[in-house]
Amino acid sequence: MADESSVVDGAKKGVALKAVSEGNLELVTSPHSHFGWTTSRIMWTVTIALLPSLGAGIFYFGPLALVPVIGAIVGAVGCEWVVGRINKKADTVPDGSAFLTGLLLGLILPPGFSPLHAVLGGVVAVGLGKAVFGGLGDNIFNPALVGRAFLQASFPAGMTDWSTAVTRVDAVSQATPLGLFKFGEPSQFLGDITTSKLLLGNVGGCIGETSSLAIIVGAAILLVTRVAHWRIMGSMLLGGVVFSGAFSLLGVGPGPLFDILSGGFLFGAVFMATDYVTSPNTTRGQYVFGAGIALLTILIRRFGGLPEGVMYSILLMNAAVPLINRVTRPRIFGATS
Amino acid sequence: MAKKQTPIGTEFMKGLWDQNPVLKALLGLCPTLAVTTSAMNGVGMGVATTFVLVCASLLISLVRKAIPTQVRIASFIVVIATFVTIVDLEMKALFPAMSKSLGAFIPLIVVNCLILGRQEAFASKNNPFRSIVDAVGMGLGFTLTLTVLGAVRELLGNRTMFGFQVLPDAFEPWIVMILPAGAFLTLGFMLGAVNTITHRREQAAIATRRAASLTVKEA
Incomplete structure (x- = not known):
């Protein structure tokens, strides 16, 4: 009728x-x-750019490091599919955004992380990080980091257990360079961690963040294919150098090279902060965004209770993005005052 | 009263769903979020609040014509504070453990907007019987909501329900659920579910009405 x-x-x-x-x-x-670029093409390009980091993680931590990564991908893609069915909307799984979220989340988990918890993290990343806001493009916070923040708050022991089953016979238990710096003996710290080790990646840490070299290769892929712009990466790196350098001149902290190469700084700068949805639209805003993340990260590393602060820094700056967009809105051509 | 009175049953039931203080009116969120780390805490907080709400509603509606409009809020607060003090002391004497775990939130019932809201919106305009029915309904709605919220958080964050372990040891508790973030997450999901149900009911009602009016037009 x-x-x-x-x-x-x-x-x-x-x-x-x-x-x-x-x-x-x-x-x-x-x-x-239009240019012919689709969401799925961008998502799969970033996925390819992440492969060197994944490879480095498997090389240093053993093939078992794949387990949490696969868990996170399964959780993220599964949640995306279920949300699509509930909303009775077109299937958004093939655009690759959920796969990428899962992969990103997997790469920022410890190598020996429980796969079931990784699945939960993937579900939270897509469900709470993205779907509740209305899906891709409407999310305020970086979904993968939302998933990681949830896991960090839920399973603090599992999220800071850096031991890995490297060989067939035994597991290697090791601290992260930042952990050593914050909680360990200074002499041990200086002896164990060299810049070349940090660069190549044979240090404790999350699966994807261990090898700085692999991340730099990924960054090169993103820049050459023009999937990501250098502005956010560059301002975050420059901010890291400036703020870390300033503190080390004052006698606090180990200096810029260590700060940038250790922990999640590079990984966050290249793959997390450059997320289109959760970063500012304006040129000036992007500089502010990157520098803000760097400042918060260095402050948390120097004066906070945790050894690492990239995740919370990016999430905090995500929350500031609407404000940054407003303040840095370009002047309309020809307009006065 | 000139206008037609709502049936007493509706007056009671509205607190459970249609005007649920937490899920619909979003009142009294501070204790809702802060103390619901376990189902038992939810029950305790709910019962204490309900007691204060019922007693205050009764007293206010009894003296409603004697309270000058200009000082009504202050009068409400004095009455509420009296009953909160009673609850606080009673709980300290009878349930010391519960009193300790609810801590400062028992005295803070004084400033629970739910109670002040019911005095302003209902008890000061209705007779004692209707005020009590309204207060019991609202208090029950508040208690049920807090209990469900506490039960979900306790189950996921501590593997237990009312203190008894219900999930196996293999289930590693999600510590975030008993942290403040877990309160916001759980309440958010509950509000989402309630809004979805309400929305579906409204859509169904609109569809029924439209179909009815079409039939009338054709006839």
């Missing part, structure tokens, strides 16, 4: 709607011509 009346209404409104209903006229919103 309702259908009949709507058809009658449509006929009253004119010929155009009739043509649409017969399929003779196609209505498409602008833009009518």
